[in-house]
Every structure is written in structure tokens, then in C-alpha cells.
Amino acid sequence: MPETQVEFENVSRHFGDFVAVDNIDFAIDRGEFIALMGPSGCGKTTTLRMLAGLDKPTSGIIRLSGTVMNDLGPQQRDTPMVWQSLALFPFLDVLGNVEFGLKMRGVAADERKKRALEWIERLGLGEFVKRQVTQLSGGQRQRVALARALVTEPEILLLDEPLSALDAHLVVRMQGELKRLQAELGITFFYVTHSQSEAFAMADRVIIMNEGRIAQIGAPREIYRTPANRFIAQFVGRNNIINGTVSSIAGNMATFTTPIGNFEAACPSVQPAERSEASFVVSGDLMKISKMRPDTKNQVECTLISEEFVGSFVTLFLESADATEFKVEVQQRELEQLELTPGGTFWLSWESGHAYVLPENA
Amino acid sequence: MISFKSILLRCYVVLVFAVVFAPIIASFVFSFNSDRFPTVPLGSFTTHWYQQVISDSEFWEAFRNSAITAICTAIVATIIGFSAAYTDYRYQFFGKSVYLALGLLPPTIPLVIFGLAMLAWLSRLGMSGQSYSVFLAHVVMCTPFAMAIIRLRLSQMDESLEAAAWNLGASHWSALRHVVLPFVRPAIISALCLTAAVSFDEFAVAWFVSGLNKTVPVVVLEILQGQVDPRINAIGTFVFLTSMTLVVISQVFLLTRTTKS
Numbered sequence: 306m307p308e309t310q311v312e313f314e315n316v317s318r319h320f321g322d323f324v325a326v327d328n329i330d331f332a333i334d335r336g337e338f339i340a341l342m343g344p345s346g347c348g349k350t351t352t353l354r355m356l357a358g359l360d361k362p363t364s365g366i367i368r369l370s371g372t373v374m375n376d377l378g379p380q381q382r383d384t385p386m387v388w389q390s391l392a393l394f395p396f397l398d399v400l401g402n403v404e405f406g407l408k409m410r411g412v413a414a415d416e417r418k419k420r421a422l423e424w425i426e427r428l429g430l431g432e433f434v435k436r437q438v439t440q441l442s443g444g445q446r447q448r449v450a451l452a453r454a455l456v457t458e459p460e461i462l463l464l465d466e467p468l469s470a471l472d473a474h475l476v477v478r479m480q481g482e483l484k485r486l487q488a489e490l491g492i493t494f495f496y497v498t499h500s501q502s503e504a505f506a507m508a509d510r511v512i513i514m515n516e517g518r519i520a521q522i523g524a525p526r527e528i529y530r531t532p533a534n535r536f537i538a539q540f541v542g543r544n545n546i547i548n549g550t551v552s553s554i555a556g557n558m559a560t561f562t563t564p565i566g567n568f569e570a571a572c573p574s575v576q577p578a579e580r581s582e583a584s585f586v587v588s589g590d591l592m593k594i595s596k597m598r599p600d601t602k603n604q605v606e607c608t609l610i611s612e613e614f615v616g617s618f619v620t621l622f623l624e625s626a627d628a629t630e631f632k633v634e635v636q637q638r639e640l641e642q643l644e645l646t647p648g649g650t651f652w653l654s655w656e657s658g659h660a661y662v663l664p665e666n667a
Numbered sequence: 668m669i670s671f672k673s674i675l676l677r678c679y680v681v682l683v684f685a686v687v688f689a690p691i692i693a694s695f696v697f698s699f700n701s702d703r704f705p706t707v708p709l710g711s712f713t714t715h716w717y718q719q720v721i722s723d724s725e726f727w728e729a730f731r732n733s734a735i736t737a738i739c740t741a742i743v744a745t746i747i748g749f750s751a752a753y754t755d756y757r758y759q760f761f762g763k764s765v766y767l768a769l770g771l772l773p774p775t776i777p778l779v780i781f782g783l784a785m786l787a788w789l790s791r792l793g794m795s796g797q798s799y800s801v802f803l804a805h806v807v808m809c810t811p812f813a814m815a816i817i818r819l820r821l822s823q824m825d826e827s828l829e830a831a832a833w834n835l836g837a838s839h840w841s842a843l844r845h846v847v848l849p850f851v852r853p854a855i856i857s858a859l860c861l862t863a864a865v866s867f868d869e870f871a872v873a874w875f876v877s878g879l880n881k882t883v884p885v886v887v888l889e890i891l892q893g894q895v896d897p898r899i900n901a902i903g904t905f906v907f908l909t910s911m912t913l914v915v916i917s918q919v920f921l922l923t924r925t926t927k928s
Contacts, residue, residue, distance in 0.1 A: 359830055379833040386834050392827035396849040405845075406835035453835070 307334035309371075310461065310493055311356065316365030318351050325351040327517035328365070335460070338487050338494045340508035344540065345499055348517040350465060353497045357384045357463055370460070380409075385454035386463040389470075391446055393438045399425060399449055400434050406457045424452040444475050451486070461493040468503060480506050501541055505529070513537055531574070531661055532586060538663060543589030543620060543632040546663075551577045559662055561585065564627040568603045570660035577662055584663045590634040591659040594621065595652050596643060604654040607631055609647055623651065691907055698900035705897070716901040726902065729886040732801070733867055736882060740805040741863035747806070748813025748858055753847065756821040757829075771811045781808070782875035789876055796878025804876050805866040812865060813858035816921065820854035821847075853920040860917035864910045 311333040318326040326348040333339050341349045354360035355367060358379035367374045374382060385406065393402050400418070403425055407417035425434055428448040433441060438449055447467065454462055464483075468476045484507045487494045498504050504511050505525040513520045513528065520540075521533040532538040538546055549563030554576060561568045561583070570585035577583040598604065607623035619640055623631040631653055635643075643651070693705070698717070701710035720726050751770050755763070773781070785804040789795035794803065828850065832842035848855075870884035877885055883906060890896050 357834055359834070379830070380836050380838055384834070386831070388827045388831055390825050390827050392825055392831035394828065394831075394846060394849075396852070405832070405837075409832070409836040409838075409841060409845075457836070 307336070309333070310335040310337075310369065311495070312366075312368040313352075314366040314368070316352075316355065316362045316367060318348070318355060318360065319363045324517050326355070326362075329514075329517075329519050331512060331519060331522060333493060333495070336491050336493055338484070338496065338507055338509045340496045340498060340504035340511045341514065342498055342501065342504040342511055343514035343520075347514040349497045349499075349514050352514070353386075353463055353465055353495065356495065357386050358382050383457065383459045384461055384463055385457060385459050386465060387447075387450045387454050387467040389466045391450045391467075391470075393446060393449055393453070395437075395439055398435050398437055399430055399441070402438055402449055403452045403456050405453060410457065421452075421456055424456045428452045443471050444479065447471065447479060455490070459492065461495060462487075464494060464496045466498050466500075467496075468498075469500075476503070477506075483507060513540065515540075530588070533664060535584065535663055538586045543634055545587045545589060545592065545631050546584050547587070547629060548582070548584045551579055551581055551583050554579055558657060559583070559585075565605050565625045565629060566603075568660065569657035570662045571658055572662035572664075575662075575664035585660045586663060587655050587660045589620065589632040592631070592633045592653050592655050594633050594635060594643065595654070598652050599654045601654045602657060603660065604652055605631075607651055607653055609645060609649050609651060611647065612645060621645070623653065691903075694900045694903045694907075697897060698904045700897070703897060704895060705900075716897045720898050720901045720905075723898075726883075726886060729881050729883045732798075732877075732880050733882040733884075736802045736805060736873075737863040737867040739802050740809055740866040741859045743802075743806050744809035744862045745813045745817075745855060745858045747810045748815075748862075749817050749851070749855065751810070751814045752818040752821055753843075755818060756824075770814055773808055773811050778871035782872040785872055786875040795876050796880070798880050800876040800878065801873045801880065801882060804872045805869060808869065808872060809862035809865050813862050816858045816861065817851055817854045820851045824850050857917040857920040860913040860920070864913035864917070867913070868906065868910050 309332050313329050313331050315328050315330055316326060317324065317328050329348075329352065341352060343349050351360060355362050356369075356374075358374065358377055358381070362375060369382065369384070394405065397405070400421055404417045404421035407420060412420070422434065425431060428451055430445065430448055430452065433445060438446060441449065450467065468479050471479060480503060483494070483496075487507075494507075496504070496508065508525060510522060511525055511528055512522045515536050521528055521537050523531075528537065529542055532541060532544065535546065538544045547561070547563060547565075547568065549561035549568070551559050552562045552567070553560045554572070557571055557573050557576070559570055559572050559577060561570060568585070593599070598606075605625050607625050610622045610624055612622070613620040614637075617637050618634050619637055621633045621635060623633065625631065633653060696709070697705045699712050699714065701713040701715065755767060755770075760766075776784075782804070785807070786795055789800055789803065794800060824847070828846055829842050832846040833839070837845060868884065869882075870888065873882045874885050874888065881889070883902065887899060887902055887906075890899055890902075
């Protein structure tokens, strides 16, 4: 039975008239890798700062391992953080930076050096012990920041967009290392990011925030395939949203009437009312594109607008007769048979089970 | 064409420096000249005027006053300057712009008016002509310089740096001691040297409030009022070297910011 470690109970944070965090409520289990994701200004950093004690909630309760933390300063919590700017101390060498937390906690000089060196070694910085942090590369500085935060052996590590300053190839490598480190240590990682690929690559569960509220909490796959509302459907992945009227419901399959045809979509959780306005989502990677009209239920004829080439796959942007936009992800090798020309017409199709009715048509 | 332009520019720079430094160099040259009056051609080389200055107890007294005043002023002005700059950096409060304007105001007041005001104020309190009078006036004068230098350095500090220290268990005081102070250390050394130089050189205010506790610039004026005395050249050279050393040290530390931050 997993033990609850972090609890936010109806927490809000107001700055004057501005509501940065609006009544959020969630719990994290010990040892989870949680990603808190959302567009900039959604309140994710404020949430993190409140957990670290750098900001106080206007109302609500924050608990850490069952203890109410609201009135404790940052010094009184063991919630070390890896900062977006890294915030390494530029006047100290690698050892000085890593042992800082131990020094502030009054650990004797020999002991703290020994413990700091262990972490420096563990993160592969052994040869840089005496190096000034200003002389290190981005990836090495990242490791120093991690070692500095982990040296006190905390039960939770807070990470504030730590990879945002790194090169793309380094980001992928650090993601793997972070995930491995978290699994090895078995401690909770609370990872704030605006990047979907980072969140989905590493997290056990993702919390998505929007305008100060929590939009959805769930495993990456769950959020990806069954977005809770229109905001998430648009924010996550290459989703196609199609609006229409529900003409009938059979079991957990709804039939939609739209200006561009009739479609079927699954509604496993919440069933829309018949004859109501609703929307459904089809992920761009689950759509098929063909030159000839396919022999399936869900299909729509579209005009190709443009294409975006990203390595092994290509995103095609198309438009149907009523100007609904479609995004389709196709493997590069599949494209060769298609003869893509802007303005050309193609058929999109998908299986009914891959279409998902949005529970909330916000 | 390019080279002609750059030669012209170089000549101009050399000319500007020549005009600025000519009087100082002249004073330096004549301080080793045996003739009583500063005329060309020069007489023979001598260290006579330096020996005279060194054996003059009035000069030593003034030098002692100047040195003690400069050192005390530098320390106190830098402490107050740091506190003021840190307050500005760390806190938001009502009337902050007024606070800053007041803090940086003293250098904009004409020195004679500043000296007169200091004299009037200190004598009303019975504190003029005391050994510490010049020190008090110089602290008021120098604090804005220290504050400006330290503020500049603080503005280069990553805002998360102090929060990172708290996050790692440092109290506000230990974060100040172990993070903020080490970060601004070059600016503090720079401020100490610059304020010491300003105080050591300063004449107008010192002349008003020093009374019998004369500083070196005040003594220089008194010697000049009496007669043309080549000792002035010796003292001038000495004061110039002291101040320049302090200012150069100050600049060196002020410029470390880009390489070490």
C-alpha cells in the first residue's frame, strides 16, 4: 500500500487580484515521479514554490508526510530543489557547492566532505571536484545541481524545468539519467515543466494545470488517449477535435452528425446526451491517410495545406470542406506512395475505437 | 583611409591624457628639482623636499589624521552602503524610490554648500573641530559611492541564489553570510578602496569641519597660502600615488564581475 507523501488540500495563492493558484487539490505517493505540466503562467511554478516554502498559500493546507507545512520556512523543510537557472554558487567550486546543504545543517567538515564526494563520484563529476562551477559545461553544471540537492538524502526532490537550458540531444540523455536515478533512490521526484515530451517520457503520473486549476491528473498514456477536456486535447499531442451533434448512442459508442459526415466515437467514461452538441478527439498518429476513398466507417475528404518534417515522421496539415483543421502523423516511408502536393485531395480515416468523446465540452 | 582615421583617434586620446596628466607629471618632476621656483631649465636632482616633508611633524600629524579618517570612513561607509543596497535588492516597500533618491543624493550637493551645512550642523551639536568631525562628514559623502558600487554587483546576482541557500537549509543570516557576501565581495573591496580614496583626497568639507585636526589637503592649502614651497610637489606626488593605488585596486575588483560571476 503506497503511502501518501504530499497533500495539497484546496490550496490557493492570490497575488493581489491575480489568482495564480486556484483551489487545487491533489496527493502524491512516496516514490512517485510526478510531472506538473502546463503552459507558462498556469501556476505550476507557484505550486512548486509553495511546496518548497518559498511562497505561502493564501488559503488551504499543504502536508508533507502528514505534517502541515503552511507555516514552516524553506529552511525547516527537507525539500531541496534543482532550479531552472541552476542557481549554483559561482564563487564556490564543485565540492563547495555540493557540501553547502550539509554545512548549513551543521555536519562536521570531514563528514560532509566524505558525503559530498560520494555524490560527486556518483554523478560522474569525480575529476571536477576542485573546478569552479563557471568552468563546467551545461550538462556538468546540471549534475552539480543534482548532487547539491541530493546530498542531504531528502525524501522528495523538486525540479523546476531543470533541462530547459540544455541542448536537445543532452535533454534526452538527462531524461534517461533522471528516470534511472529516481528509480535507484526510490524517492519522490516532483518535476515542473512546460514540455510535454519531458513530462511524458519520465513521469509515472502527470498533473496538468491551466489558469491556476488542475485540468487533469493521470498516467501519461491515459492523458494522451483520453483527455479530460478540450484544453488538454489541444495542449497534448497532435489531436484532432471534431465538433458535431450526437445522433444516437449504443452501448458506449456515440454516433455524431457533423457537416463533414457521420462518425462514431467511443465514450467509455461519461456519456453525452442524445441530440446534444459534443466533440470527439482523434489522435493524429491514429489517423490513416490515403489517395483513394477507403472502405471504412469514419472517413473525411481533405485538402493538403502543408507538411512539417521532423526526422522519421512527418506531420501533415489538412483541411476539410468546412475548414476543420486536421493534423496527421505519418511515417516518412509511408509518404513515398502518396505523392504529396499542396492542394491535393486525400482521404482520412480512423477506427471508431480510436475516436474518444470529450467528457466536458468546455 | 582606415589607418589614417585610427591614427587621428590615437593622437586625440594621447592628447587628452597629456592635458589631464601634465600638471601631475610637472608636479612630480619639480618635486625632485633643486630650484626653489618651478622654472625650466631644471636645476639638479634632489630628494631634499621629500626629506623636509618627512621631518615635518605637522605633515605627519595631518597624514595620521587623513589616514585614520580615510580608513574609518571606508569601513563605515561600506557597511552602511551595503546595508542600503541590500535593502533595496531584497525588499519591496512603500516609498522605495524616495529612499533610493535620498540615499544617492549627497554627491549631487555642491561641496562648499555641503561643507557649510556640515559645519553649521556639527557645531550646533558641539561636534565640529573634533577628531571625528571630518570622519562624520566623509561618511555622509562616501556612503552613496559604496551603495552604488554594491548595488551594481547585487543586480548581477541570480535572484534564485539566496532562495537556493534557504532551500538547502540556510537561515536568512547564514544565506547573507555564505552567499550574498561572497558574491558581492569584489564590490565590497572596490567600495572600501574608492571611499578611502575619496576621503583621503577631499578638501572642501574637511577644510570647513576639521578645526585643528587638519587633514593632508588642508595642510597643503595652508602651506600654499604662505609661500611658493616645493614641498607641495612632494606632498602632491605622494597623495596622488596613494589615491591612484586605491582607485586602481577599486577598478580591478569592480571589473572582475564579468570574468568571475
